Amino acid sequence: MSTVLKSNAEETPTGSRPNPAAPKRGLGNRMRRLNVPAGLGGWIWLAIIIIPIYYVVITSLKTQEGYFGQNPLAVPTSPTLENYQMVLEADFAQYFMNSTIVTLGAVIPTVLISFMAAFAIVRGKGRFLKLVNGMFLMGLAIPLQATIIPIYLMIIRLNLYDSLLALMLPSIAFAIPLTVLILSNFIRDVPNELFESMRLDGCSEWQTMWRLALPLTRPAIVTVAIYNGLHVWNGFLLPLVLTQSPGLRVLPLALWTFQGEYSVNIPAVLASVVLSTLPILVLYVVGRRQLLSGLTAGFSK
C-alpha cells in the first residue's frame, strides 16, 4: 500500500489527479498497520471497563445464596429481580423523582442563561463583555467545591437548607463557566453573513439570538444539556451538605446511605447502583451520538 502511494507521488502530476481515493486509502493503511498493538490495547481497555460493569449487573441479579455460592463472574443460575424489588421498596422512586427535579431545575436555567451570555460574548465587543468572559474563564480554573462552606452558610441564611432548591442554585452557578465556553465556541462558528443578513432585515439582537443562533447551535445545546445533566444527576457533595431529610435524598446520596444500611446484602446494594444508572443509560443510548460528537467538538476546538 505505502509503495503504491509512493510511486503515486513520484509520478506526481498524472498520478495524483485521477486517483482521488489514494490519500484516503493511504490513511486507512496507516491505521491498519497500527492495528495489532493498538487493537490489543483497545481490547484490554475494554476488558478493564466492562468486567466491573458486568460484575455489577450479574451480581445484582443473584440471590444471596447465589452470591455466596457461585463463582462471582458466573451468570446467575436462578436470576432474580427480588433485589430490585427491595430497592424500589426502599423509596428509590422518591429519590428518582428528587434527582429528576433537581437535574431539570438546574440544567434548563443553566443552558438558557448560559446561551444568552455566550451569544452576547461572541456578538458584542467592549470592556464589560470582556470582563464577564474573563470571569467565567477564571471560574474554570477554580475548584468550586472549595466554596461549599460559604454556600452552606448562604443556604441556611436564605432559609433554603434541606430543600431541593438549595441543590439547584449552586449547581447552576457551577455549571455556567463551562457551558458558556462551549456554547460560545459553537456560536462563533455561525457565519457572520447570516448575522449581517438578520441585521439588514431589521432584526434586533434579541430576535437574532432566538431565530438564528439558537436553531443553528441546537446540537451544542443538547450536548451541554446532557453533560450538565450528568453532572447534576451524579452530584454528591451538594446533597450531602445541603440536605438532611431522607425524603429529599437524591440518588447518589441514597446509594450511599443504602449501602451503609444494607452492607451485608451486596446484590441489593449493586441493584441500587444499576437502578440509579438506568435512566442515564437510556439517555445515553438515545443521545449517544449527539453527546459524544458534541463533546469532542466542544472540548477540542
Added chain:
Amino acid sequence: MSNAVSTTRKPAARAGRPKGDPGHGGQRNAALAWLTVPALFFFLAFAVVPLAGVLILSFASWDGIGAIGSAGLGNWFSVLADPGLYNALGLTFLIMIASWLVQTPISLLLGVFTAGSQRYRAALAVLYFLPLLLSSAAVAIAFKALLDPNFGLATGLGLPFLAQDWLGVPQLALGLVIFVIAWQFVPFHTLIYQGGVRQIPRSLYEAAEIDGAGTIKQFFHITLPQLKYTIITSSTLMVVGSLTYFDLIFVLTGGGPGNSTRILALDMYLRGFRANLMGPASVIAVILVLIGLALALFLQRLGGKDKQGSQLEGM
C-alpha cells in the same frame, strides 16, 4: 425580559459608552451586555460571593450552627502548624501527579485509537464511555464489592493476587484510589483527545507517508506535536479536577485507612462538617482555590505566552 432589554437599552448605551465604537454602535453592545445579566447574577451570587466568603470565613470561628465569631489569624496559624495539612497537601499532589501520569498516556492512545476509521473502534468507543455515566458514589460502591477478597474479582478471575486488603493497607488504598479515578475519568479525556486527533489535517500524514515515515514516527512527529493544545486542555481539566475528587474517595475509603487517602478536599469536608470547625476548614478551602488558580496559570503558560487566555477559550 424582552421588555427590560429594549427599555434600558438606550440610556445604558449613552451612559456606558459616550463615544461608542465608530462603526456599529455601543448601543448594540449595551443591549448585548444585558443578556449576560442572568448568568452573571447566578455566577456572582453562588460562585464569586462564596469565593469571597470562604476567605472571610477563614478568619472566623464557626461551628456550623451557632454564631460566627472572629478568630483573627488563629485558624491560619493552627492549620499551618498542623501536620495533617501537609499530609493532605502531599497526598493531593501525589494523587494529582500519579493520576496525570496514568491517565494522560492511556487517554491519548485511546483517543488516537478511537479516532481511527474502523467500525469496530467506533463500537468499542461506545462501550469505553460507559463509566462517564456512573456517579462517583456508584463507582466507589461497585469497586468495593468488586474487591471483596472472597466474592469479588479475585475469585471470579482466579487471580489470588487481587485478593488483598485493598482498603486496609495505606499503599494499596492509595493505589486503588488512583486506579479507580483513572477508570472513571479516562473516558472523558479519551473523548477530548479523539476530537483533537480528528482535527489534525490529513495532509500532514499524507506528506509523512510520502517521506516514508512509519507509524511510530508519524505519531511522535505529527500526532503528538499537533495535539499540544489538546494535551494542555486535557491536563488542565485533569489537574484542576483532581482537586475535587472528593465524592469518590469519600465513599471508597473515607480518607482511610488512617489518613492515608485524606486529600485536601476531604480534609476540608471532615474538618468542617464532621469536626464542626468551619474556620480551619475554610483555610483549607482557600488553599485549594489558590492551588487551582496557580496550576491553571502555570499550565496556560506552558501553552505559550500569546496563547494565554485564548487557550482556555480554545477548550
